[in-house]
Amino acid sequence: MTLAAVAxxxxxxxxxxxxxxxxxxxxxxxGSGRLARLVGEMSDLILAPARRVLPPMGGIDWSPxxxxxxxxxxxxxx
Numbered sequence: 001m002t003l004a005a006v007a008x009x010x011x012x013x014x015x016x017x018x019x020x021x022x023x024x025x026x027x028x029x030x031g032s033g034r035l036a037r038l039v040g041e042m043s044d045l046i047l048a049p050a051r052r053v054l055p056p057m058g059g060i061d062w063s064p065x066x067x068x069x070x071x072x073x074x075x076x077x078x
Contacts, residue, residue, distance in 0.1 A: 004078050011074055015072065018064050021047075046049055047063045
């Protein structure tokens, strides 16, 4: 497996983790379930930089959307 293929797999996995976190937040907003906590911990690492840059906007967290777009752009470069 080439380095580009591994990088592509990692980026795609991170994209799916963020998407799963978004969907889980609709059903378990408090993140009290085991799966929600696991996915939350995994996605916090990738969402933290976007949260530092984006200001709070009306109670909506835009960091998952921005992160997913950036991950897709980086995947396109790989």
